[in-house]
Amino acid sequence: LSTNTRNRTLIPSFQRPASRVMIRRAASYEQELGTLIYESLVEFALPVKDKVVLLKPNLVGLDPLGIMNTHPAVIAATRESFLRLGASQVLIGDGPAMDRDTEAILESVRLREFVGPLARIFVDLNIDEIERVPLATKASRLKELYMPKTILGADLVVSMPKLKTHHWAGVTLSLKNMFGVVPGSCYGWPKNVLHWAGIDNAILDINAAVRPDFAIVDGIIGMEGNGPIQGTPRASGVLVLGDDPVAVDATSCRVMGLIPERVKYLAYAGTMLGHVKSDKIQQVGETVPAVRLRFAVVREFSGLSDAA
Amino acid sequence: VDIVPAEESAPTIAELNLDNSFAENVCAPLLRDAQNSDGGWGFHPGANSRVEPTCWALKALMSLLAPGTLDGDAIRRGCNFLIAAQLPDGSWPSTPQEKTGCWVTSLACWVLEGKSEGQKKYSEAIATGLSWVCGDWPRDSGWWQRTLRRLSSGKQHAKHNDSARGWGWTPGTSSWVEPTAFALLALETQQGQKLPSAQKRRRLGEALLYDRMCPGGGWNCGNPEVYGVAGEPLVIPTAWALLALRKYPERRENIESIAWMEKNFSAIQAPGSHALAGVCLAAYGRKGIALTPSASDLHAKNESLRSIPVAAWMTLAAGHPQNWLASGKHS
Numbered sequence: 318l319s320t321n322t323r324n325r326t327l328i329p330s331f332q333r334p335a336s337r338v339m340i341r342r343a344a345s346y347e348q349e350l351g352t353l354i355y356e357s358l359v360e361f362a363l364p365v366k367d368k369v370v371l372l373k374p375n376l377v378g379l380d381p382l383g384i385m386n387t388h389p390a391v392i393a394a395t396r397e398s399f400l401r402l403g404a405s406q407v408l409i410g411d412g413p414a415m416d417r418d419t420e421a422i423l424e425s426v427r428l429r430e431f432v433g434p435l436a437r438i439f440v441d442l443n444i445d446e447i448e449r450v451p452l453a454t455k456a457s458r459l460k461e462l463y464m465p466k467t468i469l470g471a472d473l474v475v476s477m478p479k480l481k482t483h484h485w486a487g488v489t490l491s492l493k494n495m496f497g498v499v500p501g502s503c504y505g506w507p508k509n510v511l512h513w514a515g516i517d518n519a520i521l522d523i524n525a526a527v528r529p530d531f532a533i534v535d536g537i538i539g540m541e542g543n544g545p546i547q548g549t550p551r552a553s554g555v556l557v558l559g560d561d562p563v564a565v566d567a568t569s570c571r572v573m574g575l576i577p578e579r580v581k582y583l584a585y586a587g588t589m590l591g592h593v594k595s596d597k598i599q600q601v602g603e604t605v606p607a608v609r610l611r612f613a614v615v616r617e618f619s620g621l622s623d624a625a
Numbered sequence: 626v627d628i629v630p631a632e633e634s635a636p637t638i639a640e641l642n643l644d645n646s647f648a649e650n651v652c653a654p655l656l657r658d659a660q661n662s663d664g665g666w667g668f669h670p671g672a673n674s675r676v677e678p679t680c681w682a683l684k685a686l687m688s689l690l691a692p693g694t695l696d697g698d699a700i701r702r703g704c705n706f707l708i709a710a711q712l713p714d715g716s717w718p719s720t721p722q723e724k725t726g727c728w729v730t731s732l733a734c735w736v737l738e739g740k741s742e743g744q745k746k747y748s749e750a751i752a753t754g755l756s757w758v759c760g761d762w763p764r765d766s767g768w769w770q771r772t773l774r775r776l777s778s779g780k781q782h783a784k785h786n787d788s789a790r791g792w793g794w795t796p797g798t799s800s801w802v803e804p805t806a807f808a809l810l811a812l813e814t815q816q817g818q819k820l821p822s823a824q825k826r827r828r829l830g831e832a833l834l835y836d837r838m839c840p841g842g843g844w845n846c847g848n849p850e851v852y853g854v855a856g857e858p859l860v861i862p863t864a865w866a867l868l869a870l871r872k873y874p875e876r877r878e879n880i881e882s883i884a885w886m887e888k889n890f891s892a893i894q895a896p897g898s899h900a901l902a903g904v905c906l907a908a909y910g911r912k913g914i915a916l917t918p919s920a921s922d923l924h925a926k927n928e929s930l931r932s933i934p935v936a937a938w939m940t941l942a943a944g945h946p947q948n949w950l951a952s953g954k955h956s
Contacts, residue, residue, distance in 0.1 A: 379857075379859070418859070421893070436931070444669070505803075506794070509795070510794075510795050
C-alpha cells in the first residue's frame with residue numbers, strides 16, 4: 318500500500334469493500350436542488366465538519382447555453398449543502414483547459430448569479446501557487462506534475478463533472494475531470510503534455526496523486542457524441558453521487574448505455590483506485606435500468622455501447 | 626507554404642483611449658506594489674515569483690516608463706529576476722523549481738529586448754534564449770510522427786497541414802496558436818532578425834497560424850476543426866495571432882479575423898480578453914470602437930484585478946501598441 322500527497326492510501330480494489338453509488342432523479346436545473354443534494358450527502362456521512370472542501374466542477378469553455386459545463390445551479394446547491402453539513406470553507410476551483418480567460422468562462426456560465434461574489438470563493442487552478450508532486454503510480458511517462466496548492470491543501474476534494482462522452486477518451490466524468498487541476502501556467506492551454514503522455518494513463522496518474530474524495534456527476538443535461546465541447550445536449554435527468562469516484566463513473570457509464578469495463582482508463586482504475594464491476598457497487602436511490610439512456614458516441618468508441 | 630507579405634506600409638496605430646486613467650490609477654499601482662523582493666511577480670499579489678507574470682508586469686511597466694520615474698528600478702530588478710531564472714540551455718522554465726524550459730522563453734526574450742540596448746548581460750540572455758526557441762521543434766509534425774500518421778489506417782480527426790510547424794507550450798508536444806504567436810513576436814525583435822535559423826522558423830510559424838485559423842476567421846487554441854465540426858474562435862488566441870501576423874493586414878485571413886474581433890468586441894465580458902482585443906484592434910488601426918463595457922466597469926463587476934497578467938494587459942491596452950509591441954527600446 319502506498320500513500321499519496323494528500324495522505325490518501327491507495328488500496329488495491331480486491332481489498333476494498335463494496336462502494337455505494339447513489340442515483341437521484343432531477344428533472345431540471347430550475348427545481349430545488351439544495352435539499353436533494355443535502356439529503357444525498359447526509360447518506361454518505363462525510364467527515365466535513367470544520368473542514369475545507371474544494372468543489373472541482375468541469376468548466377471547459379464559454380458556455381452561454383449551459384450545455385458543456387457543470388451547471389452553476391448544481392455547483393451552488395452543492396456548496397450550500399457542504400456548508401450546511403458544517404464545512405468551514407467551501408471553495409470552487411478549476412483550471413479550464415482550452416481558454417486561459419477563466420473570468421470569461423465564469424461570466425458565460427453565470428456562476429456569480431448562483432453563488433454570489435467569487436473573489437474569496439473561486440480559485441483559478443491554472444494560476445494558483447504550485448507544488449511539485451512525484452507520481453507514485455507511473456502509469457504514464459510522467460514522473461511528476463506540478464499541482465495547485467489549493468487542491469493539495471483541501472481536506473475534501475469533490476469532483477463535479479458533467480455527464481459527457483469524449484472524442485479522445487470515450488467518456489469524461491469525475492476521473493477525466495481531474496485534468497482540470499493541472500495548472501495551465503506550467504503546461505499550457507490545452508495541457509498538451511498530458512495528451513502526449515497518453516490520456517488514459519495520465520488520468521490514472523493524476524487521480525492517484527490527487528485522490529478526489531467524492532464525486533457528483535451533473536447528468537441533468539448531459540452531452541453525447543462529439544464531446545466534451547462540440548457534442549449534442551442530452552436531457553438525462555439524473556445526479557450520480559458517491560465516495561468512490563471510479564464507481565460513480567462506472568455507474569454513470571451504465572446510465573449512458575456504455576460499458577465501463579471497455580473504457581480503457583476506467584478498466585485500469587478499477588484495479589487500484591476504486592470499483593468498476595457492478596457486483597462491487599451497491600446502487601442506492603434509482604436503479605440503473607430505471608434511468609438508462611443510450612448516448613451516441615463518436616465512431617472510434619462505438620464499441621463502448623452496451624448495444625454493440 | 627504560401628505566405629504573401631503585405632505592402633511595406635505598417636498599419637496605422639489608432640488611439641483607442643482604453644481607460645487610460647483606470648490603467649494609470651489602478652492597474653499600474655497594483656503592478657508596482659505586487660513586485661516581490663526577488664524582483665519578480667507572481668500571478669497574484671503576494672504569490673511566489675514566476676516567469677510569465679514577471680514578463681507581463683515588466684512589459685506593462687516598460688510601456689509606461691517615462692524618464693526619471695521610479696519604475697526604472699523596478700524594471701531593472703524584474704529583468705534581473707529573469708536573468709537569474711534562465712536555465713543553462715538558454716530557456717526559461719515556467720516556475721523557478723523546474724529544470725526544463727518552455728513557452729515562456731519567448732516571452733522573456735521579447736521583454737528583455739526592451740532593456741537590451743548597451744546591456745551585454747541582457748543581449749547574451751536573449752541570444753541564448755532565441756537560439757533555444759529556434760531549436761525547439763514541435764513533436765507532432767516531425768518526420769517520425771508524420772510517417773506514423775501516413776502508415777496509420779485510421780482517419781485523421783483534426784485537419785492540419787503538417788508542413789506548417791510552430792511551437793508548443795512545452796517541449797516535445799504539438800504546435801499551438803499562442804506559443805507560436807509569442808515565438809513569432811520574439812523572433813521579430815532586432816536580435817531575432819539576426820539569427821540565421823529564425824527566418825525559416827518564422828515562415829513555418831506564420832504558415833502554422835494561418836493553417837489553424839477557424840473557418841470564417843479567428844483562432845482558438847489551435848483546433849479549427851475536429852470531427853468535421855468547425856471550432857469556435859476565442860478572443861485571446863485571436864488577439865495574439867493577429868498581433869503576430871500584423872505585417873500582413875491585407876491577407877484575407879487577417880481581414881476575416883479582425884472583422885470577427887470587431888464584431889465580438891462589445892460582447893466581451895472579461896477584462897483580460899477586453900484589453901487584448903483592444904490592443905489588437907488598435908494595432909490594426911481600427912477606430913471608433915464602442916467601449917462598452919469599459920475596463921473599469923468590467924473590473925467592478927468581476928473583481929478581477931488580483932491577476933497580474935490581466936492588470937498588465939489592461940495597462941498595455943491603455944497605451945499605444947507601437948510603444949511596446951515591436952522591438953521598442955526602454956533604457
